[in-house]
Amino acid sequence: MEKLSDDEIYQKLEELKGWKYASNAIHTSFQFDNFKDAFTVMTRIAFEAEAHQHHPNWGNVYNELEISLSTHDAGGVTEKDFKLANAIEGIVEAKN
Amino acid sequence: MEKLSDDEIYQKLEELKGWKYASNAIHTSFQFDNFKDAFTVMTRIAFEAEAHQHHPNWGNVYNELEISLSTHDAGGVTEKDFKLANAIEGIVEAKN
Numbered sequence: 323m324e325k326l327s328d329d330e331i332y333q334k335l336e337e338l339k340g341w342k343y344a345s346n347a348i349h350t351s352f353q354f355d356n357f358k359d360a361f362t363v364m365t366r367i368a369f370e371a372e373a374h375q376h377h378p379n380w381g382n383v384y385n386e387l388e389i390s391l392s393t394h395d396a397g398g399v400t401e402k403d404f405k406l407a408n409a410i411e412g413i414v415e416a417k418n
Numbered sequence: 419m420e421k422l423s424d425d426e427i428y429q430k431l432e433e434l435k436g437w438k439y440a441s442n443a444i445h446t447s448f449q450f451d452n453f454k455d456a457f458t459v460m461t462r463i464a465f466e467a468e469a470h471q472h473h474p475n476w477g478n479v480y481n482e483l484e485i486s487l488s489t490h491d492a493g494g495v496t497e498k499d500f501k502l503a504n505a506i507e508g509i510v511e512a513k514n
Contacts (some may be wrong), residue, residue, distance in 0.1 A: 357473050363463045366458045377453050381477035 325398035334404050341407060347379070347392035348399055348407060352414055354385045361418070363387065366413045374409070376402045421494035430500050437503060443475070443488035446493055446504060446509055450481045455513070459483065462509045470505070472498045 326334070331343050341350045347418040353384040361384055367389075371377045375406040389410065422430070429441050437446045450456040456478055463485075467473045475486040485506065487499040 357464075357468060361461075361468075365457075366463065368453075372453060372457075377478070377480045379479045380473070384473045384474045 323393055323396050323400040323402055325393070325396040325400055331399050338362055338404070338411065343399065346398045347390045349388070349390045349402055350410075351386065351388045351409070353362060354387070354417075357384050358376065360385050360387050363417055366417075367410055370409045370413065371406060374406050376406050378406065378410075419492055419496045419498055421489070421496055427495050434500070434503055434507065436438055440484040442494045443486045444499055445484070445486045446503070446506075447482065447484045450483070450513075453476050453480050456481050456483050457514055459509060460488065462513075463506055466505045466509065467502060470498065472502050474502070474506075 323352070328343075335341055335343055335348070338348075343349075349365050352360075352363070354363065356402060363388065364382065365379070367378065376393070379392070381388045391406055393402050402415040430477075431437055431439055431444065434444075437444050440449070448456075448459070450459065460476070460478065460483065463474065472489070475488070477484045487502055488494060489496040491500050
């Protein structure tokens with residue numbers, strides 16, 4: 323899996339609302355009604371991550387969820403990150 | 419729920435292996451075999467946190483889990499944090 327160029331990343335981000343590129347990773351955050359809702363989404367994402375064999379760097383406090391994606395082996399952002407990002411967006415949209 | 423003094427916190431930490439006090443919170447980290455094991459423990463902790471109505475500030479990357487506990491309303495560490503910390507230790511011990 324090859325690291326994408328900055329240009330490729332910025333182009334792909336145009337179709338991914340709410341995500342930013344910084345420090346060799348793509349980042350987003352979500353706010354839910356409460357902890358249960360946040361953890362429900364995290365659980366769905368966990369299954370997706372495991373299925374992709376590609377895992378997020380993520381943090382949660384109560385209703386807030388922060389997610390960063392990068393591909394360790396490639397030293398940056400790859401197609402894998404965008405696949406997982408799109409899956410995450412699908413999960414969050416289905417929740418709302 | 420009242421904020422504990424530094425002395426009280428350090429005394430309680432003596433019975434809580436692997437936890438540190440810094441920046442008005444208590445912190446620990448765990449390493450599991452893989453993501454599934456980490457998320458399994460997170461799920462157990464999530465139920466406990468919800469039951470306590472007291473939630474962690476936590477982050478996960480693959481098999482690593484970092485947890486910080488503090489009581490927002492009290493502006494520091496309270497008995498609530500130690501209750502949840504002990505519950506977390508029980509969950510992790512049961513897992514191993």
